[in-house]
Amino acid sequence: MLDIPKAQITRWLPELQQMEALFKRHADLLEVKQEALISAAEHRLPLYSATMKGYTPGRPTVLMTAGIHGVERIGSEVLLAYMTTLLSKSTWDPLYQSLLRSVNLVFMPLMNPGGMYFNTRANPNGVDLMRNASIRAETPPPMLYGGQRLSRRIPWYCGQAGAPMEAENLALEAVVKRLSHESPFMLSVDCHSGFGFRDRLWFPYAYRKRPIAIIDKILALKLLFDKTYPNHHYVIEPQSRSYITHGDLWDYLYKCHKNTHSSLFIPLTLEMGSWMWVRKRPLQIFSAGGLFNPIAPHRRARVLRRHLLFFDFLCSAAAAYEHWLPGKNEQSTLTAAAKSIWYSD
Ligand SMILES: [Zn+2]
Incomplete structure (x- = not known):
């Protein structure tokens, strides 16, 4: 399946080996599927999804993605x-075992294996997968990093106008469609780093400043999180408050879902505030990936445990979605409150 010499993968893509080892160690608990084979120069790299065993159509679903x-x-x-924590707990912790009987969990931890192999933001075709969907910004986005069609040699390249999405994005779209079809409620979180001093949870839209229609539901989820973890450290806001972009994949997937399903889909992006790591260790900007990743081992360990509670919260919130989603008489109040919190300036 993998035609790159093992030593090269160990050196340039250890995350793939770590992931495959995890899949192998927990083969009894995971359903692993190769969703696509991605061309990387003369090689092919697998793009996997892993579903917790016990997946049952009709249950709420959480999709977790990373490495775009x-x-x-x-x-x-x-x-x-x-995943390591969850897989371990699922074998001995009755709370997790009960949770896993009420929610479907699907993971795609390495969405851009070719880009990670070459240590580039874009995929091996030079396309920024998060600027590649067929959706254009409503107001002019920032020059270049809002998405550009000038050249694949410049970052943030959207791909050619009118061309199909890249293989990685088509694979994700197929997974989202499959899950949407079978889930009465779906939450997703996509993990990124590289912007700001604080950890942010973004919700759509990136293509426009006007509020998304489900803003009352998103505020209800935020209030539930604030009430449950009053000391959490996240900034929760629409992505458009930070910047507008062309081609945002989650804007596109959300809209596709909305046009074809009556169920609810809330896509979130975790944007880890990587500038904190650089501020504490400025020289790391000279190391490969130093702008986007914690380099010091103690800081990396801290980041690896920093989001566990939030991911747990998402799973529980999805399992209990009927409990906290606003009823008809609360929707207009929550919508007005959300507009004043997030869209009044
Ligand atoms: Zn990113």
Whole structure:
């Protein structure tokens, strides 16, 4: 399946080996599927999904993804760390065993294996997968990093106008469609790093500043999180408050879902505040990936345990979605509150 010499993978893509070892160690607990084979120069790399065994259509679903930008390796590591905890707990912790009977969990920890192999943000075709969907910003985005069609040699390349999405994105789209079809409620979280001093949880849209229609449900989820973990450290806001982009994949997947399903899908992005790591260790900007990943071992360990509670919260919130989703009489109040919190400026 893998035609790159093992020594090369060990050196350039250890995350793939770590993930495959985890899959192998827990073969009895995971359903692993190769969703695509990605061309990387003369090689082919697998793009996997892993579903917790016991998947049952009709249950709420949580989809966790990472590694869409190949340089943001910490996202994949954070997700693999969570899977390690979850897989262990599922064998002995009655709370987790009960949770896993009420929610479907699907993981895609290494979405851009070719980009990670070459240590590039883009995929091996030079396309930024998070600028590649067929959705254009409503107002002009920032020059270049909002997405550009000038050249694949410049970062943030959207791909050619009118071309199909890249293979990695088509694979993710197929998984989202499959899950949407079978889930009355779906939450997703996509792990990134490289922006800001704080950990942010973004929700759509990236393509426009106007609020998303389900803003009342998103505020209800935020209030549940605030109430459950009053000391959490996340900034929760629409991505458009940080910047507008062309081609955002989650904007696109959300809209596709909305147009074809009556069920609810809330896609979130975890944007880890990597500038904190650089501020504490400025010289790391000279090391490969130093802008996007914690380098000091103690800091890396801290980041790997920093998001476990939030991921747990997402799973529990999905399992109990009927409990906290606003009823008809609360929707207008929550919508008005959300507009004043997030969209009044
Ligand atoms: Zn990213």
